[in-house]
Amino acid sequence: MIELLLKSSDEDKRFLVFLQLFFLFWTVFGFFYFAVEHWVIAHFLDSLGSRLPLYISLIGLPVSLAMFFTTNQLVRWIFTGTMALTIAIGLAGALYHLAFNATDAGVSVFTIAGFLEAFTDPYRPVLAALAHVNVGAVGLVVGLTAET
Amino acid sequence: MIPALRSAPTPTARRIEWLRVVMMFLLLMSWAMYPVELLIVGHWLDSWQSLVPFILTVPGLIFTAWVFFFDRSTNWVRQAFIWTMWAAIIVGLVGGYFHWVWNMEDAGGVEWTWGYAMEEFHGYRPVLAAMAYTYMGITGLASIYRAR
Numbered sequence: 001m002i003e004l005l006l007k008s009s010d011e012d013k014r015f016l017v018f019l020q021l022f023f024l025f026w027t028v029f030g031f032f033y034f035a036v037e038h039w040v041i042a043h044f045l046d047s048l049g050s051r052l053p054l055y056i057s058l059i060g061l062p063v064s065l066a067m068f069f070t071t072n073q074l075v076r077w078i079f080t081g082t083m084a085l086t087i088a089i090g091l092a093g094a095l096y097h098l099a100f101n102a103t104d105a106g107v108s109v110f111t112i113a114g115f116l117e118a119f120t121d122p123y124r125p126v127l128a129a130l131a132h133v134n135v136g137a138v139g140l141v142v143g144l145t146a147e148t
Numbered sequence: 149m150i151p152a153l154r155s156a157p158t159p160t161a162r163r164i165e166w167l168r169v170v171m172m173f174l175l176l177m178s179w180a181m182y183p184v185e186l187l188i189v190g191h192w193l194d195s196w197q198s199l200v201p202f203i204l205t206v207p208g209l210i211f212t213a214w215v216f217f218f219d220r221s222t223n224w225v226r227q228a229f230i231w232t233m234w235a236a237i238i239v240g241l242v243g244g245y246f247h248w249v250w251n252m253e254d255a256g257g258v259e260w261t262w263g264y265a266m267e268e269f270h271g272y273r274p275v276l277a278a279m280a281y282t283y284m285g286i287t288g289l290a291s292i293y294r295a296r
Contacts, residue, residue, distance in 0.1 A: 012160040015294060019167050022290055026283070041270060120188050127185065127277070134174060141170040145163040 001146070002068055013147065020142045024067055027083075027142065030135035031061040049096065053132060056082070056089050064139060071146070080143030083136045090132030097124035149216050152295065171291045172216045178284050179209040197246070201281065204239055207232045212288065220295055233288035240281030247273035 001021055008014035035057040038044070044051045063079050098109055101121040107114030119126050149172050153165035183205040186192075192199050211229040219225055251271030252258045259265070269275050 010160065012158065012164065016160055016164045016167070019164065019290065019293075023167070023171070026286075040266065116188055122272075122274075125274070127181075131280075137170065137174060141167055145167050147160070147163065 023138050024142050027139040028064045031057045052089050056086050076146055083139035086136030087133050093129030094126050097126045097129050168291045171287050175287050176212050176216055179205055179212050233285040236281045236285030240279045243278030244275045247275045247278050
């Protein structure tokens, strides 16, 4: 996409690529940070589910980086698919965090008090899982609006 | 943003507006969710500083919704939105810093050694949650940049 920015003759096209590169930078930053963060807090237990956020970060980081240096259609679709997967993992993670917190606290998420208790339990932060959704959504819109 | 998307004259302009609409939607969701989150966690202590994140969500939500749904051209609306985003960037940085320092003070004093500082980075007060405001501000500024 950097090449696309340099070669764009039309002002609108140049600005579109500029915006995409700006948001792509945040996607790369997000994946890099998530990978480090999951490693620091040791977010890989025995279950496969607990490893998925780290795995998707390790896949998302190089794929997002590759987008800077190519406009290849295949790479673009792999990137877009990875972003969709990141959103799915983030949503699933938020639900699992919520459910596991509720189980630990012995409350039901279908009551307001129980939901709030499970939502605010700092041990498994629900919003942190939703950060994956944000990064995935930002990447997804870059992938879907990319011109070839 | 929505009116601009509807009236985009070229495919490239439409892609730019799509990008802005998605980013502004994510920003709007953040401004809507943060006051709920702050309400749930009871983020209002005796100090006025602890009220700042909540207070900022009021202009944040109003101006983001206004720019998103109706009007991004009127000068005072643009300026109010842009200043609110700058405020979010600063509040996020200051909040992140104080969360970190207070975590260290609770643990045994401020000390900027790698292991200790990283441990307190993941302490009781989430540093990244505060810095999400900075990210939101940057997203808002990027979304309105060159948008008339």
